[in-house]
Amino acid sequence: MRAAVITRPGGPEVLAIEQRPDPEAGPAEVLVRVRASALNRADLLQREGHYPAPPGWPPDIPGMEFAGEIAAIGARVTEWRVGDRVFGIAGGGANAELLVIDGACVARVPDQLSWTDAASIPEAFITAHDAMIVQAELRAGESVLIHAVGSGVGLAATQLARAWRATPCGTARTAEKIERARTLGLADGLTVASNLEVIAAAVEEWTRGRGIDVTLDLVGGDYLPASIAAAAPRGRIMLIGTVAGRSATVSVGAILRKRLTLRGTVLRARSLDEKRAATALFARDVVPLFASGVLRPTVDSVYDLDQIRAAHERLASNATFGKVVLRVA
Ligand SMILES: NC(=O)c1ccc[n+]([C@@H]2O[C@H](COP(=O)([O-])OP(=O)(O)OC[C@H]3O[C@@H](n4cnc5c(N)ncnc54)[C@H](OP(=O)(O)O)[C@@H]3O)[C@@H](O)[C@H]2O)c1
The missing domain is CATH 3.40.50.720 (NAD(P)-binding Rossmann-like Domain)
Known part of the structure; x- marks a missing residue:
């Protein structure tokens, strides 16, 4: 898979696009083909070497939220099918074409949302x-x-x-x-x-x-x-x-x-059970409000994955209104 990688601590120039082995879903996980991701302040801190990814997440691939299709399903996952459109938050690794995530840490994307709109929502x-x-x-x-x-x-x-x-x-x-x-x-x-x-x-x-x-x-x-x-x-x-x-x-x-x-409060450092609970409440109480049009995504700008340096610069500029989104595939 193609992935954005933090090659060493530093400014946007340390970001590069590299080929990485495709990850595989464990029994309770799903493999997501990431269509879009979005940037967060934590990505900038991680790139600078001040905020390492929590244990169990790719240490050098940034990206804490995603929208995409389920590409494979672990043996114990019953609620999802290959092809389902999902979104959610991750401890890292979402600025890549494939992401492995717990099957209860994803929510269904309403039909009317584009991939880039959907990716701007979870975090x-x-x-x-x-x-x-x-x-x-x-x-x-x-x-x-x-x-x-x-x-x-x-x-x-x-x-x-x-x-x-x-x-x-x-x-x-x-x-x-x-x-x-x-x-x-x-x-x-x-x-x-x-x-x-x-x-x-x-x-x-x-x-x-x-x-x-x-x-x-x-x-x-x-x-x-x-x-x-x-x-x-x-x-x-x-x-x-x-x-x-x-x-x-x-x-x-x-x-x-x-x-x-x-x-x-922080989200990233929470336990798996706490993240499952937060995702379940998001799916139950927030996602339907996007389907009904009560809530709207707020996208500041969209960049392609290989423009990730420019995307980081845009977020750091403080000029943004809403989310900086990465189109991945
Ligand atoms: N605890 C958590 O789990 C969690 C999760 C997500 C985000 N966050 C935090 O929540 C905040 C918002 O995140 P975001 O991704 O939504 O941010 P964002 O879209 O990047 O917006 C941040 C905005 O903060 C303002 N700002 C920057 N430096 C400032 C300063 N020194 N004084 C006053 N305002 C300043 C700027 O707007 P203006 O100056 O134009 O007003 C900037 O555009 C960030 O601090 C982020 O780290 C925490």
Whole structure:
């Protein structure tokens, strides 16, 4: 098979397309002929040598999500047939023509979705659904604040919040992203620069003084104290990304007074059973909303597999709105 390979730690120039032996499905696994994959921040970190793939996944082939057809089935897999259209998340290895994955870590792709649209969905929507709906237990009528709202996860969270009859608000450093996010259901948005104290003031106005019930912090660093300042009593703050920094100084007093919940989350390092559970909830609660048109894929750009260097550069530019997708076969 053809695969994108990280030949050594470094910039986009260390990526190459190489021939690799075809993988084979074990008894509980399926072999997927990958038609499209999508990029994530973790791929950039892995390429730089800062975020190795978890044990059991190809160490040098990036790619954490895919859409494709089932090409072979392990002896113990009963729910899939060769030719079924599936998508899902992987610990790595999805930027290749073939991928082996547990048979319960794939979901059926709705008929109307193209391969490139389908590949843009799993990581962003599973992350947003798991953090906001499953862990933070978002309820109808609540407010949500999403930092980096024009990101893949941010736009997924915006749409899911609407679908759950909550009110999504967001921040971005680019005014155009706020405007475009409104077309996907963003109720209120704020363009931020270095002064993040403006966030609490804007939230005060948006929520008529109540504050935010559920915050998805996709950037970290100084956004955490800003999220604490903007939170409603008993608010839940989900820490999901660290692109703005891995540490912050926070007011412990404010966390106590407001009785806040702060919770960190990652998908990639979870156990197989946890990934099966997240995929099952995605298939049950999220995928049907794509079939019915309530949710829409948000594709920023599409590159061919052999343009993977340019795809990495596009993601790292911070200019993206939604997902960078790789057309594989
Ligand atoms: N925990 C998990 O399991 C998990 C899973 C998936 C993703 N993530 C994390 O979730 C975040 C979003 O992922 P994604 O793939 O959706 O991202 P993405 O599409 O690549 O978008 C990230 C956006 O963040 C903004 N940004 C970058 N650096 C920033 C900074 N220093 N300060 C403020 N904003 C900054 C940029 O938009 P603007 O500056 O224009 O607003 C950028 O376009 C990332 O941090 C990623 O690592 C975590």
